[in-house]
Amino acid sequence: MLSVIVMSNVKDMSLADEGIRKINWVQKHMPVLEHIKKQFEEEKPFEGITIGSCLHLEPKTINLGLTLQAGGAEVAMTGCNPLSTHDDATAGGAALGLNMYGWREETEEEYYKTINQVLDHKPDVIIDDGADMILVLHQERKELLSKIQGACEETTTGVHRLQAMHNDGALKIPLIAVNDAYTKYLFDNRYGTGQSTFDAIMGTTNMLIAGKNVVVAGYGWCGRGVASRADGLGANVIVTEVDPIRALEARMDGYRVMKISEAVKHADLIITVTGNINVISGDDFKNMKDGCMLANSGHFNVEINRPDLESQSTSVSEVRESIEEFVMKDGRKIYLLADGRLVNLAAARGQGHPAEIMDLSFAAQALSAKYIIENDLEVDVIKSPDELDYEIAGLKLKAMGIEIDDLSDRQKVYLADWQEGT
Ligand SMILES: NC(=O)c1ccc[n+]([C@@H]2O[C@H](COP(=O)([O-])OP(=O)(O)OC[C@H]3O[C@@H](n4cnc5c(N)ncnc54)[C@H](O)[C@@H]3O)[C@@H](O)[C@H]2O)c1
Ligand SMILES: N[C@@H](CCSC[C@H]1O[C@@H](n2cnc3c(=O)[nH]cnc32)[C@H](O)[C@@H]1O)C(=O)O
Incomplete structure (x- = not known):
């Protein structure tokens, strides 16, 4: 077992080996994220950047954390639901060098405490699911706002909450609505x-x-x-x-x-x-x-x-x-x-979405986080860029061994034309 010193607050580090076994299993079924991880290893887009997340903590999410880490980020993660954390996965993540906070069956007080522990890392980018961390940032940790380059939101209701916040003029950071990416809601939600x-x-x-x-x-x-x-x-x-x-x-x-x-x-x-x-x-x-x-x-x-x-x-x-x-x-x-x-x-038996699905959602998260770092975004709720969607869908099809057709030059001309009728 690799041992790295990180700041963590997890239930039981003796579960780390089992957690790592489960992380290794999902990695085999997340080819797009693995591809992005390799790219990140070479490019190191997150060198010097801290990324804080508030996502369901289970093996696939840890794999997202490892992908961001491969890109050079310091990663701090907590759960976005008091009941959804897998204690073996968090121990595995901590053993692999991620700063992990949270455990299954947290009280509400503990839930918000661990959100604050992630914020204590002073993130440059936030990845949220449901907007609880972004709300704590705006209401209780305002001093951190100026360092944040942007945030990503994973789910429909989180995007609704943040859009409402923006409409009220209360949102102070750029927000990528990752939920609204085609490669997210059409597959993950459905x-x-x-x-x-x-x-x-x-x-x-x-x-x-x-x-x-x-x-x-x-x-x-x-x-x-x-x-x-x-x-x-x-x-x-x-x-x-x-x-x-x-x-x-x-x-x-x-x-x-x-x-x-x-x-x-x-x-x-x-x-x-x-x-x-x-x-x-x-x-x-x-x-x-x-x-x-x-x-x-x-x-x-x-x-x-x-x-x-x-x-x-x-x-x-x-x-x-x-x-x-x-x-x-x-x-x-x-x-x-x-x-x-x-x-x-x-539910205790709840495993979340299949790995092949979270492969798409977390590919969208990883590329959106990189997009935030590489662009000077204005405060707004932004749909994740279409080019990221097409890149992810193309990578997924390739991993599935599926080829599709390209438009011929004649077809491109035809589609752009308004004069050709019956
Ligand atoms: N369980 C998961 O893993 C998971 C995954 C993705 C999204 N979600 C969450 O699930 C919820 C739905 O997401 P979505 O993407 O389908 O949203 P959506 O906006 O596409 O659909 C919600 C639907 O509920 C309908 N609705 C609202 N109030 C209603 C009521 N009182 N009775 C009947 N219908 C009503 C709306 O008209 C709408 O058609 C959101 O809270 C989202 O965050 C959960
Ligand atoms: N924090 C809120 C938000 C709803 S979570 C809904 C989100 O969970 C995400 N999700 C579903 N399955 C998994 C999983 O296995 N791992 C991590 N996230 C998941 C999915 O992308 C979806 O948008 C709550 O707990 O009630």
Whole structure:
């Protein structure tokens, strides 16, 4: 085991060898990031630069940290969810020279303490997931703002929060919305969330999906992935939406669409993926069938209103790892997975997205961080540049052994022309 002295605050360094084994495994399935790592080793774009991150800490994320380190960066990492950290991966990362902070099942106080410990490294670039670190930076650590060259945001809700902050004139640093890269949301949000949500739900419950009524709340990029995987597993899928266009799309994709107040009556399993608050609340719990399972794969733990559920129940107990049973006043039992936090990462069995998917998302993060260092960006919320997207997609296709056609000169002329008709 390589031993490097770093600042770290992890659960148990004796887990480092197991963590490194898992990091080695995902590296084999992240060819684009490995390619970028080699480029970074040669070019050293981050020499003298410190990068602080607030991302789900598991082996694939450590591999992003190692990629940035290969480019010469000092890297400090903490988790973006109190339940999603893998303690073997953080020990492995620390043994490999990354400054790691955080452990699974942090209290809220510990969660913010470890964010501050990363900020103590005085980063030049921040990579955030959900915007918690960027908020702490702006509210409590303003003295660090002038050193920051820019930040990257990983997820939809984080981008929404930061756009709202910018609209209020409160954002003080350039922000690349990595979530909005094609190679991120079209794959991570859709295929990643689709697969990893069911991976976690099935691993946690040992339940069959075929023949069940599965309600998917929200038909955005994540919802599409979750609905299509539920369909593939043989479920009867019901979609709920607030956006008429997306509701129409869900209907024409073959799913039943109805209000949540009606959908809860049919549901065996409900999965929220909206990024919104109180998507399931109040009377919704009264109308659920006995045995209904609730899981969230969207943002934070507010999509399912847990206090409302608690107030209608007579007892709550953990009946299996990451499954709480709420006994309702009329005797029905309702099950909440992973405390209503995003189930694919916060359930004890949650492994997050597949490595091949995070390969794309983290390639977008690594190249966006380099873009920040190489460009003098203005304070704004910026979509990650298209040329990075095309570079990543090209590298992924190459790694998959897939070739595509090039436009001929005649085709280029034709596409640029307005005079050629029938
Ligand atoms: N679990 C994961 O690993 C993972 C991955 C990516 C994104 N996310 C998170 O998942 C959430 C969804 O992301 P997305 O990219 O699909 O966003 P999106 O904006 O594409 O889709 C969200 C959809 O939810 C709908 N919606 C909002 N309020 C609703 C309500 N009350 N009832 C029903 N539908 C409602 C919106 O109309 C929209 O169509 C975000 O919070 C995002 O940060 C999680
Ligand atoms: N911090 C918030 C934000 C939502 S996380 C959603 C993001 O997690 C990311 N994600 C999903 N799976 C993995 C993984 O395995 N490793 C690291 N990040 C992941 C994914 O890119 C997505 O945009 C919260 O915990 O509720």
